[in-house]
Amino acid sequence: MAMNDSGMRRFERAIGFSLLRDARFKREAAMIAPYLDAEFYLENNADVAEAGIEASLHYAKFGWREGRDPSPSFSTKGYLSAHPKVALKGANPLLHFIQSGRQACESVPTDREAPSEDEVALVEEHVDTAFYCATYPDHAQTGLTPAQHFCRFGWREGADPAPDFSTSYYLTTNPDVRECGVNPFWHYLVTGRNEGRLPVHPGGWRHTVLSAQTTFEAYCDSWLRTDVPGEVLDADDVADRLDAGRLNEKLVISIGHDDYRATPGGVQLCIGMEERHAARQKIDYLNLHPWQPLPKFADAGSDPLLVPVLNGREMEPSPASVIVAALERIGLRPGAADLVIHHLAGHAPEAVAEMAECLGIDRARLWLHDYFTLCTSYALQRNNVSQCDAPEPGSNACRICLFGAERERQAGRMAALFDRLDIEVISPSRVALEFWRARTALRTVGEVVQPHMRLSASDAPGDCAARDDAPVRIAFIGTAAPHKGWPVFRELRHRLQAEPGYEFWYFGSADPGLEGVRHVETHVEAADPDSVLRAIASHEIDLVLHWASWRETFSFSTFEALGGGAYVLTHTGSGNVAAVVAEEGRGAVLADTYALFDLAKAGGLRTLAAKARRARSSAAITARFSNMTFDLIDAEGAE
């Protein structure tokens, strides 16, 4: 409302000084204006109306001091009596109400049985229903929608309404909201986001990992089993059991880091497939894995319990020294045994060396499934959050890394193993071998590349040419974990969800619970290693995002994607993923996530999908598994 000159002068005379000279009150007036009901104010304060002064300016300068109310829903006296500190400071109560976010807090009913309809409606618009249902499945029993449940119970129980809003973080970092006892998500939507308050820690999942991390020792403790091993056998008993289980002349001893039959993963798949191949070739296959898996070597001087699995049959665990003694007693013919080291975590490398020496194995084979031979962090993940390149052990990066000190301890024992045994290193990819060789001085007697899978032109080009206008199908394969690139997939879906013509798919064992992502349950096992490849093909997936945060040494999922007819999106730091995509020309190798999102925004994913579809129909490729170490053993035997 404007004030005419005579009105202003009359008012100024009444109050004794010029109102408009005071800039502070003008600023205050502007800030409270949206919250002040001018019509109500002037109707109830005839003197102000008569003077022709703007309602908000009057309230800022005099009104609140005189106990006048700015709107029917705000009691000046009531607010000041409820907030004595505000009264004591001589602060404008309406301004305080606005600035402290209390307009959000105090207009919300605190009765947990009845959140307001407005509150639920707003939360309804922003809650991630699929995420909420997957994360808090019990809520369904209440008969409430996710938004209703969150508003009534969820936030009080610490539930998050969406992956990008952390209830506990918001309440911890905003004590004023916590003190109000208000629904934090609703507060954020109504006012918090406009005030620059953060919905989640800006460090994201990495900060979550870091804040929970203490010492490497504590990290190892988190791996410890809670049960105890059963009967431990002596060397004679172990030798008897080995003899009883042996079927063939030749024996391959494979060293693994966990129970390959129970744990999904690439290394485990390799061991499982070797075991099956050995059976076909009439070769005994003895896997030795630690009863207690560890993210490091077994302690120096320890005698770790190993679980022998002979031709698929598990035996009682025994100390490594006992197994070495037993293997000595079974009287293997010289040259009848081969030693294949798939992984050394949880083992004492000294015992592995002793085993090879006792059995007269003059050349052991060691796989570079990952970079455990370079660093305790086998995937070279500094502090479990950032990709690193295995720098010098004394570097600052190693100094601040959870694995730094253990890496130095491990390096000496690893070098001793490589010095003691003649080891041939087998890398599943050229790129992994070159990276490894550039970062280690470990002595080897040979270094070969033996891919787990090979791509070749298909005998029968596909007949599944999709229509060009069909939605682009983008998939993620495997564990929905940060180091596999799941957050990038989620972000890509988020950015494209408003655009028509995209579908998002997930291929893995458990539903990741992300709205708009279709889940196809897949399990990888040695008995049916092609299952994922077939699923990709049958669902006509166009693009697979493989944004792993480490230098993959091989990447089954990349081969499964390509073999299934999809193109692969990856980044330059993904090791063999990037190498294979570049070599095959099926997909895109991008510099970073900015490049990915730019490509998506520019419609580049549609172009790539179209290429993938054309390739499926005209120049399909197939992916075939190798026989892992046996391709080398068999070749040696043939010589």
Place this chain on the structure above:
Amino acid sequence: MTVHAFTSFSYSYLNRARVLADGLRRAHPDWVLWAVVTDAPPEDVGIDLAEDGYTHTLFAEDLIGDGAEAWLFGHDVVEACTAVKGAASRRIMDQAGCEKLLYFDPDIAVFNRLDEVLDLLETADIVLTPHQITPEPREARQAIVDNEITSLSHGAYNLGFIALANRGEGRRFAEWWDDRLRDWCHDRRDIGVFVDQKWCDLVPCFFDNVHIHRDPGCNVASWNVSHRRVTIEADGQVLVNGQPLKFFHFTKLGPVGDTMTQRYARDNTEVYELWSWYRNAVEAATDTRIPDGYWHYGVFDDGTPIPRDVRRLYRERKDLRAAFARPRTVADGFFGWLATETDLMKGRA
């Protein structure tokens, strides 16, 4: 050339001082390290700082001499550990062969050699690092308040670090510093004083050969991380705006530091990695025999905490200082005087 470096702390910060010494030893194994301790260990607790890498240890009593108890009584722990810095500088500069002297707060961690600073001391006598070296943009009001306005009230230069050449202006500065800190090392922002830091705003006015070192790799902290991007390179080096990280000031380890760090480091994950490492390194270096918040001079000798108002009263009343030369010692009478003549100990004794 002999370079000396020192830090000043009470035993509550022993863990941090150990982390500092470790970094200094890695970067400069040839330096002579001094621990200046304004504290006495808990009964039956032996602490040998030589085991932590410190070549020498100086105690406040060594520096202040007679009257140390009365003088320390006028200071809280932060004021006291700061107030001895000037006297310690003078003492160390008097050591034969000491050519350069650097001070580090105990909550600093050193990551790389400080050769550039040593080179600067070939020509400059005093090297200071500002809290901020890049202005906040006009629209960043919160950052202006948190960073620049705080510098206006607490001092432009961070006195968690200073480097001095043991000659001319360097020595003259140490004398002036000691003079001021003997009488005026208090948190009195109401009169424009904040321990030693606000005083040092005057250094460029009073002294020649002062170098304001604007290396983004020096004194990285929550108050400047809004303009410093930390990266960790493939070779394992930690860079700040492309320069090697020399030292990071891990001020306010805990929720307050966390809040400011996330406000300004945002998605710079490497900053959180540094903090995570520091938190765990400090934890590992903690001597569990030292109780939380321990400070020998924080309590009367019967264990009663000394209120801040009591310290202030004592240091401002010449008659009290004259009457009670050993105010911390209950048997000396000041404690009794407080109980009968004031309300300051009400409910506390």
